[in-house]
Amino acid sequence: MRTISGQKIQNPQTNVPNTQQMNDKDFITDLLSTEKYMSASYGTAMNEAGHTKLFQEINSICNETDQCARDLFNTMFQKGWYALEGAPQQTIQQTFQEYSGMKSQLPSGNMPH
Template sequence: MEKQPVQSMMIQNKETQIQKTVQMNDRDYLNDVLLSEKYLGTSYVHALQEASHQELYQDIKSVFDQTSEYQRDLYNLMFNKGWYKFESQDPQKIQQTQQQFTQYAQQQFPK
């Protein structure tokens, strides 16, 4: 007997309605800030990798941690307003993928 593929479903909250005009609205502003925070996070990772001094590294790491928290807060706000959604996945598929990467890592980096 063949397994039927599990249908994925979108996970999201009820969307907060906003007026759609040519001018930026709250959703546009939040999306812009979220994208900026993501870009900053990526830039801080590069700076951390190249920091030549321990105190500099710690300062950048502190700012990176704060940026990551802001990014998560913005994501949560947008998700709660229904402006961010994602697709659910089959738990078996997730477990299978995790096992696949675990096996790969064990082969590549034996203890």
């Protein structure tokens, strides 16, 4: 997919009824928000898990939660309910270089895990 600066990247929107009752878009938006919250909470739990087996179990559940969130995002994007903003190639390259530089400042791989 080719991006153009300042242009939204979006599929045609699937129409939903505009009523006070929740529609498919409302339900999926709510589910995605919940999955994002749960993923962040599992991340905190993993950081605080004092037992290896507990960490592994929470990590497994977190991975499933992340996949659910990704699937919900993809559904929303396919239905045109989620848009992305295009960026010029120069901005993408500059950001990549900036974060690559930050990565080189991180401690090396010989740190204990």
